[in-house]
Amino acid sequence: MTGLRSFVTRRMLLGVVQTVAVVLLVFALTEALPGDAAVALAGDQPDPARIAALREAMHLDRPAYERLAEWAAGLLHGDFGASVTSGRPVSQYLADGFGPTLLLAALTVALLVPAGFGLGVLAARHEGRLVDRLISSLTLAVYAVPEFALGVLLVTVFALRLDWLPPTAVGYGTDLLGHPAALLLPVLVLLSRPVCSLARLVRAGMVDALAAPYAVHARRYGVGGARVRYAHALPNALAPAVQQLARTIDWLLCGVIVVEALFVIPGLGTVLLNAVAERDVPVVQGLAVVFGVLTVVLNLGADLVAHRLAPRAGVAA
Amino acid sequence: MTDRNDTTAPTGAGTDAELACVAEIRDLRVEIDGRVIVDGVQLRALPGKVTALVGASGSGKTTTGLALLGAYPSGARVTGDVRVAADGPVGYVPQHPASVLNPARRVSALLNDIARTQVRDLPRNQRRAAARERMLRALSDAQLPDAEALLSRYPHQLSGGQQQRVVLAQALLLGARVIVADEPTTGQDALTRSRIVDQLAALAARGIAVVLLSHDLDVVHALADEVLVMRAGRVVESGPVQRLWRAPRHEWTRQLLDARSSPTGHEPLPDTGQAVLHVRHLTARHRDGAIGATVVLRTPELALHPGESLAVVGRSGTGKTTLARCLAGLHRDHDGQVHLDGTPLPRSVRHRSRAELAAVQYVFQDARAAFDEHRPVLDQVARTAVRLRGTDHLSAAQEALTTLISLGLRPETTHRLPSELSGGELQRAALARALLARPRVLICDEITSGLDTVTRRGILDALTDLLRDRSDMSLMLITHDLETARLAHRIAVLDAGELVEQGPAHRILTEPRHPFTVSLMETTARLEAETAPPGAW
Numbered sequence: 001m002t003g004l005r006s007f008v009t010r011r012m013l014l015g016v017v018q019t020v021a022v023v024l025l026v027f028a029l030t031e032a033l034p035g036d037a038a039v040a041l042a043g044d045q046p047d048p049a050r051i052a053a054l055r056e057a058m059h060l061d062r063p064a065y066e067r068l069a070e071w072a073a074g075l076l077h078g079d080f081g082a083s084v085t086s087g088r089p090v091s092q093y094l095a096d097g098f099g100p101t102l103l104l105a106a107l108t109v110a111l112l113v114p115a116g117f118g119l120g121v122l123a124a125r126h127e128g129r130l131v132d133r134l135i136s137s138l139t140l141a142v143y144a145v146p147e148f149a150l151g152v153l154l155v156t157v158f159a160l161r162l163d164w165l166p167p168t169a170v171g172y173g174t175d176l177l178g179h180p181a182a183l184l185l186p187v188l189v190l191l192s193r194p195v196c197s198l199a200r201l202v203r204a205g206m207v208d209a210l211a212a213p214y215a216v217h218a219r220r221y222g223v224g225g226a227r228v229r230y231a232h233a234l235p236n237a238l239a240p241a242v243q244q245l246a247r248t249i250d251w252l253l254c255g256v257i258v259v260e261a262l263f264v265i266p267g268l269g270t271v272l273l274n275a276v277a278e279r280d281v282p283v284v285q286g287l288a289v290v291f292g293v294l295t296v297v298l299n300l301g302a303d304l305v306a307h308r309l310a311p312r313a314g315v316a317a
Numbered sequence: 318m319t320d321r322n323d324t325t326a327p328t329g330a331g332t333d334a335e336l337a338c339v340a341e342i343r344d345l346r347v348e349i350d351g352r353v354i355v356d357g358v359q360l361r362a363l364p365g366k367v368t369a370l371v372g373a374s375g376s377g378k379t380t381t382g383l384a385l386l387g388a389y390p391s392g393a394r395v396t397g398d399v400r401v402a403a404d405g406p407v408g409y410v411p412q413h414p415a416s417v418l419n420p421a422r423r424v425s426a427l428l429n430d431i432a433r434t435q436v437r438d439l440p441r442n443q444r445r446a447a448a449r450e451r452m453l454r455a456l457s458d459a460q461l462p463d464a465e466a467l468l469s470r471y472p473h474q475l476s477g478g479q480q481q482r483v484v485l486a487q488a489l490l491l492g493a494r495v496i497v498a499d500e501p502t503t504g505q506d507a508l509t510r511s512r513i514v515d516q517l518a519a520l521a522a523r524g525i526a527v528v529l530l531s532h533d534l535d536v537v538h539a540l541a542d543e544v545l546v547m548r549a550g551r552v553v554e555s556g557p558v559q560r561l562w563r564a565p566r567h568e569w570t571r572q573l574l575d576a577r578s579s580p581t582g583h584e585p586l587p588d589t590g591q592a593v594l595h596v597r598h599l600t601a602r603h604r605d606g607a608i609g610a611t612v613v614l615r616t617p618e619l620a621l622h623p624g625e626s627l628a629v630v631g632r633s634g635t636g637k638t639t640l641a642r643c644l645a646g647l648h649r650d651h652d653g654q655v656h657l658d659g660t661p662l663p664r665s666v667r668h669r670s671r672a673e674l675a676a677v678q679y680v681f682q683d684a685r686a687a688f689d690e691h692r693p694v695l696d697q698v699a700r701t702a703v704r705l706r707g708t709d710h711l712s713a714a715q716e717a718l719t720t721l722i723s724l725g726l727r728p729e730t731t732h733r734l735p736s737e738l739s740g741g742e743l744q745r746a747a748l749a750r751a752l753l754a755r756p757r758v759l760i761c762d763e764i765t766s767g768l769d770t771v772t773r774r775g776i777l778d779a780l781t782d783l784l785r786d787r788s789d790m791s792l793m794l795i796t797h798d799l800e801t802a803r804l805a806h807r808i809a810v811l812d813a814g815e816l817v818e819q820g821p822a823h824r825i826l827t828e829p830r831h832p833f834t835v836s837l838m839e840t841t842a843r844l845e846a847e848t849a850p851p852g853a854w
Contacts, residue, residue, distance in 0.1 A: 217417035235421035
């Protein structure tokens, strides 16, 4: 067990380093972009004097390293700093954007897990037969459709033509839970591709596991079909699927920009998009920290689950 | 021939004369794509008796054994009769027990599933305890001490021997009256083999009919009551083991038994001065994940002289292969020096020059895994000369063909893909591939374990010829088999990573000094006791 603990510690330290690297990289890239928050705010009439005044007011005239150092010092006390454009604390932005994103992600994962694993196991159980071929070709076809295309298609059919569902979440603010109809299409779009990749992974793992000598052996010794499938074969098929699931949750929590933009949902993706457009460096940095930590924690969790499922592989940091 | 599968014959059809027999095969014929795997096989398994099927690899032993389990190769056309008394369950211990242990589940998983079905009659609240009690009893019946702790381990945390006993415990828990053991001793060292023999004898003593599939004739002789000799899918001879050993009737049985006779030992070579390969103060480690490094091998000094053959013997897992891998540059994590002709060899194979690579060649245990399955064997053998000696393609192919033929392969075989060659043929091809580098030192890592006696004899004879024909080449034999070690001039004995003894082969074999060598010799002697066929040594 000490091996596992030191693995977790090392991964956490590595995660901190990775997050710092992401923040530095994001800072460097936003600095490298032409224009800054002052230019963005000055809008259509870029009067140099006005820009200079704005810059001074926003403390953008100070050297980049000073701004970074000040922001980093604040971060150590849990202070994400304030937006340069609005002056609102960055943590406020994050808190506001996190609600809708978390709601979308939670709903999607709640449907994704049973659908992905169910379809995968079902296809593997009927390997090579009609059900399998149907599921395999359908998942491949749906996976090939990008989110924006599927989103536009669904909105056109179900919102604009049939008028069954609202086309966007405009006007509902962050209180999306009160309007479940507005969530249906976004969740469907978010689900589409992850379900396919997960189902295909589970299917491949299950086909291998069901044909493995240990599954044959269990069946030979009179263990029932369902028990062999779920108790003996599935644990072996899960390891790659769990890693994929972690990446999907990460993708969902870091704000799926396309879907949020399409359905006008004020989640983290929208916050990020606006912050970049306004060159609002502290907000972008705050988001980078949150996304970095989320990615590190989720992947670590997935590795621990995978280690439990495939203990033989050991932990490779 | 009809295309139906009538192996699921009704039970209770046995007559009074067959009452004692718990499993029976009659006129079994298995055919895949018109190729006959097994033909006209008859087998009767009696309670408390060990029935052995012997024969070379590919003779149909496994197909016959698996037929008792109702398992056939895919696409097989099966006719004949397989009957198991009262349709009782048949236990199975495969050659690689790890393959039937679920890597993602604890040892208790399958045992628990088997036990659960047996305690259904009990009240719900007593089931769990009763199932656990049955599991523990089965494990202790399979001679596994500390069963409590074992239940919560994963298969990879067990030794090979423990894995085998866990699989045995599954069969015992199932209440199997017939247990099929497939090559249980293949690739095992002498001490492990003798333990497995005791284990299987204990099974028979419990009244279980044991069907032993093996090409390990010492073990068969020590265990079996009844022996069936198979060749090319047919039983060529069968009878009580004593009769078969004393007076084999069929030519093939005689060949099988003769092939066991030990090769003649070599006289030690006179000391020829400088060693071709010299190892000093070698300490090899294995990185073990987060835990750190463990020292797995300590060799203060080991020298290999030109034209000499050195056997490195020891039990499995004592660092024999690690030693060989250090010399070949495949294991970098070691201190100490390895000198080739007086100059130090780079630690990693990546830093060795072509000449240094060619000088130390390695032949692996698993020849099949050592070949690219998509290219003909001849091309792969010839490639060594092109890569390591800069020979042009045409003369490399010519040399490869000559070498392969001199090692006993038929010319038409050499143009085939590795999958179309037998294990013995592939191992010869692997030898030829190494020889095309014109090595100074040839390292053979357990190249005969896993082969049947006739094939093994052939490979060992080929090695003997090689040593005679290439007087400048040195040979290092990694083996757990003292029979193979007899071939060498000198023997080095490894135990738990320490080089405990080395010296001339005849001295080590006749008057071992280290206690471990003594025990290794005694176990081998016990297995071989009274198993000598008439006329052999």
